[in-house]
Amino acid sequence: MTLTQQIITIGLCILGTMLTRFLPFLIFRENRKTPEVIQYIGKYLPAAVFGMLVVYCLRNVSIVSGSHGLPELIAILVTCGLHLWKRQMLLSIAGGTVCYMLLLHFVFA
Incomplete structure (x- = not known):
């Protein structure tokens, strides 16, 4: 270039x-006044993006081989627990990601 x-x-x-x-x-x-459609998008888009992130992350998980999806399940539970506890999406996503990486590196290696 x-x-x-x-x-x-x-x-x-x-x-x-x-x-x-x-x-x-x-x-x-x-x-x-902000249009109703923009208010609707602002209300529901974050949850939709989070849902797509979950589907994208779990698309190649096999429950019949390897670790049987246990690291993913544990990380999802940690993510949900953090979100219910603190109600901060960034903390939930980061905590679940760190948990998943630690599980893969130290437990299910």
Whole structure:
């Protein structure tokens, strides 16, 4: 990649990032009511994304061979427990991921 191509690529990345950050504030002004469909999406999209993450993570788990899905099940239980306890999605995801990695590295290696 030439220097010109690198500069164009970086500029487009900056433009795309700034556009996605500032566009909602330009479209949905403070003095107008947010449309119902946007409120609906804001309410249900985080849970839908979390559900897709779970499906994606478990798509190749085999319960008939290997560790029979035990590390995954334990990590899911830790994730759910952390979320019920603290109600913080980032902590839940990070805790479940760390638990899963530790189980794979030390217990089910």
